[in-house]
Amino acid sequence: MADAPTAASPSPRLTIPLSVGGILLALIGLGVSIYITIDDLAKIPLACPDRGFINCQKVTHSSYAHQHGVPLTALGIGFFLTMLVFQSPWAWRSMSRLVRLARLALATGGACMVLWLIWVELFRLDNLCLYCTSVHVVSILLFILTGIGTAATSPYAEVEPDEAESDGSDESGSDFDEAVLTP
């Protein structure tokens, strides 16, 4: 008789653009984060105006630049490195609920962090850091890409019409509660 529905990976037509876009964004964010960190550790001023409203030095050396002893730039590097893995083609093809939820949670956390940092820059420091802003833009774009990508690649199962009679659809090997029937 019919097998239980099996989870199928989303189409490469979806996962490849998502992966390319995600990896590109993560690499940009990672590069900028590393640059800020190196300049901070080497005590080299950032190539950025240090007077007036745009003042990278003031932002990256402010009391908000470290949280509980951890430099935010190090958190940024960790965030984008992890995101680099989660944006890989393998991760986008993965049907693991854990992978999908972790990626979504990470992107959401990043977006929330960005909102806080924008508030700090504008209302606490009264200065804007160009490099930080580029990281913020990248993080928000990653959030949007991840959110929409996660919805668009929501898991489905290959089910032949006669398989639909099976009562085991909810007991498939998929990590998901619901099986989506392919067209």
Add this chain to the structure above:
Amino acid sequence: MATSSPSKGQAPGPGPKGPRPPTQASSHARAAKARAEQQRKRRNQTLVAVVASVVVLAVVAIIIVVKLTSSSGSSKAASTVVPPNPLADGAALTGLADIPAATLAEAATSKAAAAPNPISGQPPLTSGGLPQIVYVGAEYCPYCAAERWAVVTALSKFGTFTGLGETTSSSSDLDPSTATLSFHGSSYSSSFLVFSPVEQDSNVPSNGGYLPLDPLSPLQNQLITTYDKSPYTGTSSGSSGGIPFIDIGNRWIVSGASYDPAVLKGMNFDQVAQAATDPSSPAGAAIQAAAGQIVSDVCQLTSGQPTAVCGAFSAASSG
């Protein structure tokens, strides 16, 4: 579903396979229903994702709009006049001036502060036949706050300051509210050298920057444009225009603080002034080292005058 399932007794439908068994038709219907349901769920998920994205972008937009609105409102309400600094405590200044030259000479040999960077081949910086020292800084700047203690200590060996103000660096910058002096509105008299300081900006925030104080003179502008960059500053970075900037007779350049302003953290004006006289304190060691190095350089510009001061440095270097 009944609507799509042939019932018993009906004529066989067209197609190579003939009539479908009821179970297969039923499964098709169930599949279609499940597919529609799943498509609906996916649409909902996509809608949630889009809404979440829009919400995040909207929050960013709101933060920016509120900032712009409050900035324009506060700038209208804010005074464009910088309140005058209180005059620095005379006893504190006397304490700085009275630090023995020998103490500064000894401190100058320590590693507690970076030495001014020597430059060569440049025309001497003089005024009225006397060596000239130019200082460019700003009251908000924490590095300037640290450096002023050393500058005042050092130059008090060659002349007298009047009208020095008491202030702090910016409360929102690195090393916030570092207690310091201000050269704004001050004057300096000496028979050995000319000191030309300028504080470009106050520590009063305004439109993302600070209210301006004194403009650069053409000479100051020329010096900071020419010498406040590598290789004159002794740094390998490509940055330029950093403050504080001190040109010591076009023979030595200081760009940035000679020591870490963090050693002054948490201290008020009187506490820093007191610590500056104590070489055993971190603040005193740093201030005296930076001041001693400036005195040592200035003594070379003044040909060892006054001997009461420069003699101590000659003795230290020969000893």
